[in-house]
Amino acid sequence: MAGIELGGLSTVYPNGVRAVDALDVSISDGEFFALLGPSGCGKTTLLRTIAGLEPASSGTVEIGGRDVTRVEPGRRRVAMVFQDYALFPHMTVAQNIAYPLRVRREPRSRQRSVAEETSASLGLAGLLERRPGQLSGGQQQRVALARAIAMEADVLLLDEPLSNLDARLRLEARTFLKRLQRDLGLTTVFVTHDQAEALALADRIAVMDSGRIRQLGSPKEVFQRPNSTFVANFIGSTPMNLLDGVVRAGAVEVAGARLATPAAAGLPDGTPVVAGIRPEYLSLSPNGDGIPGAVSIVENLGISSLVTLECADGTLVGATVLEHDEPEIGSKLIAAPHPGRFLLYGADGLLLGATGALSQA
Known part of the structure; x- marks a missing residue:
């Protein structure tokens, strides 16, 4: 050996x-x-x-x-x-x-x-x-x-x-x-x-x-x-959500939600960033804090389904749910990330940090 x-x-x-x-x-x-x-x-x-x-x-x-x-x-x-x-x-x-x-x-x-x-x-x-x-x-x-x-x-x-x-x-x-x-x-x-x-x-x-x-x-x-959007895009049976955002007052505004993260604290206002969340690490509910959107597509994956939300600004967000939890097309839902599962990337595509807390913008 x-x-x-x-x-x-x-x-x-x-x-x-x-x-x-x-x-x-x-x-x-x-x-x-x-x-x-x-x-x-x-x-x-x-x-x-x-x-x-x-x-x-x-x-x-x-x-x-x-x-x-x-x-x-x-x-x-x-x-x-x-x-x-x-x-x-x-x-x-x-x-x-x-x-x-x-x-x-x-x-x-x-x-x-x-x-x-x-x-x-x-x-x-x-x-x-x-x-x-x-x-x-x-x-x-x-x-x-x-x-x-x-x-x-x-x-x-x-x-x-x-x-x-x-x-x-x-x-x-x-x-x-x-x-x-x-x-x-x-x-x-x-x-x-x-x-x-x-x-x-x-x-x-x-x-x-x-x-x-x-x-x-x-x-x-x-x-x-x-550690980069390249790796994030390549790894995972369902693609990671990579959402364009911008830093405002030490937080990140992305797809109708506001994300407070230490990674954004030292960045000047207006800095473009990319927020990364795996569909497996998002929970869907009719209310609460998170990314709001309407269900546009539901794809059956066997024991689970991939649900795509379309946000008001046209951003698409994917989340996985168990097969018996499939929502109706057109229903309004909030996608909330699991604690510690929200990643932040810079404009160069490299990882800046992570957070788990989302609040409504």
Whole structure:
């Protein structure tokens, strides 16, 4: 087992694009670390650079205290599971799993025993003689994981391994993957553009954009306190409300409500700000203090619904309610944030502070 240290790591393509831009990151031994971000943000390139499949333009990669920046991939003691699993179609499951041992010229008896032991732990014992084309997507994923485990690597690298599965299989595979990583204790770096996967699986999440890390923290930290409007927009199954406001007399006026917050106390009147509230952290009621509006849309999400209020100034505010609490279209309601769940961002999109108290303007 081994931790990963990235020091000033950059990967620049021949066309000048900086896919990875001067990253300094420490990943602990045994940690489940997620790289999260939109397509093209550099997360897969970073994973491939750690694996040695992409050359680092500058900086260093250390695995287990050993500088592997210029070490070929096969000698880095890393195992990688690709998005398409990269199984050999002409080989059986047993042969696919044992392939790393075959490359190392291990005895056939050991190749078979490792394939049998690894497949049994992943629920593949009865499939050893099948070929990948005879397997379901979930089974192919487990074969790819079994092959990675058979390499006896120090680090496991996963490039969106759940993206080819249907919704039900993704949930099952997510639970399986979390249990497997915990049982093995392998340092794991997981690439995904799906924030629900990152929140469910990771010990820590790095949210990437344009080759840089915009926020690094635990799933709870990144979800509850995104440090920028970029992260706030990206994290959450329902988008965070980002409401334009202005500072007046040490408070924030936003969508017909007045927000008193220490973050605004030192700002001059007229300073533009953005107030951020997750729909999950808003309560709807017919009266009280909060953001007033009329119900314009109700979207069923299963056990909950997303209610959109249209405020007098045209601002739209989303709030989630339980399915049996769905309001009527057109009804007048007040959206009140839960204590401590109101975030304030500056005009540059960076977090200024938080509050939980709203009063009517």
